[in-house]
Amino acid sequence: MNKSTRQTIFENAKQWVLEAGENIRERMKSEFQVDTKSNPNDLVTEVDKETEKYFASKIRSTYKDHLIIGEEGYGDKVESLDGTVWIIDPIDGTMNFVHQKRNFAISIGIIHNGIAEISLIYNVMDDVLYTALKGEGAYRNDTKLSKLKDDVQLATSIFALNSILACENKKVNEKKIQQLIIDSRGTRGYGSAALELAYVAEGIIDGYITMNLAPWDFAAGYLLIEEVGGKVIQANGDRVNFLENNTIIACNHMVVDELLNKYIELK
Template sequence: MQKAIRQNIFDNAKHWVYEAGERIRDHMQQQFQIDTKSNPNDLVTEVDKATEQFFAEKIRSTYPDHKLIGEEGYGDRVESVDGTIWIIDPIDGTMNFVHQKRNFAISIGIYSDGIGEIALIYNVMDDVLYTALKGEGAYRNQDKLPMLSEEVKLETSIIGMNSILACENKRVNEKRVQQLIKDTRGTRSYGSAALEFAYVAEGIMDAYITMKLAPWDFAAGYILVDEVGGMTTQATGEPVNVLTNNTIVTCNKQIYQSIIKEYIEFK
């Protein structure tokens, strides 16, 4: 993607993210409908749907040749990484949005022919925007994030993980996960994959591990972590596929091999 074109797309996306964030904050002062999707804990609200529709309308009117992958049904049927694809989660951390009114984010990853070019992760209630342009580094608001430390060790690491221990027909060896918890300084679960990627990129968390994420959960974070020298793969060590669900290990490179080889084992 040409630099001038990428900058134009980024500028529009950033403007739309801030506008969407303001709309979400306004909606939170009103009552809104809460529904479930795949199970009672898989929540969706009319705010999720309205926010994705907002982005879909902006993208299609401004960039009619671009494609959209979204969580709430306003996306396209995308079977190839060819062209420019916006991968959007309008509210990543809907359960936090419903119960806590905080700790959720708008997440947008923009890919060109399979290459991650632009990332935006907006912590709506804290008004913190994480951004990245390929080859230009990552930012927290206006501050450029430093490259991840080369001094990190597993025993002094903070690891993010969620409670999902199964992927497809395989299940993680719980004893190895328990050992990982014992061998690190501590574990955290924030309930928003996008924010957990952002915290890894910021260096305030050293890894995030989960056994099932959809493209809209990780598309932006993948780019963000890469721009600060981090590592993101599937839990098997295979490359991430941005068109399907994946297991995910994203972390400081200094502890990547240890996590993959010593603690991730499938039954």
């Protein structure tokens, strides 16, 4: 994707994200329906569906040859990353959206021929937009994010992780995760993977660890972190796959080897 094309797509995506955010804030003033999907804690609302439908309509009317991967059923059946693919989570952190009315985000990653080219993560209630274009750095609103620090050590690092990782987990050695909690400075859980990845890019946390994350949860955060010199890989060290669920280790580049070698042991 050439720079001019990328910039035009980005400007359209940014406008649509901000419009969608405004629509969400308006919808929150009235009651909305809440349903469950795979389990009682896997929530979806009519606002999630309306927002994804809005993006799908905008994309298809403007870019007829682009494809969409979406969480709420308005996407395409995408089997390869040839061409341009939009990977969309209309509301990442739906449980926060329902219970807290904050700490959720719109997340969009745009992939072209398998390469992450554009990222947008919008913290709707705080009106903070994280963006990245490949090779041009990452931004928090209009402020360019600095490269991640080179002097970070695991003992002084803060990690975001799902609480289930410290309990019985089918994929990971939970005892080693418990040791990571002890050996690091602290752990956090924000309830929105997109925001947690954005916070890694911003440098306010040093890593995010999860054993099961869908493409719409990590596609936007991937490029943000890459653009500031961080790492986003699978828990076995492999590259991420934007077409399927992944284990995700996203962190400052100074602690990735120690994490993989000492604390992340897959069963």
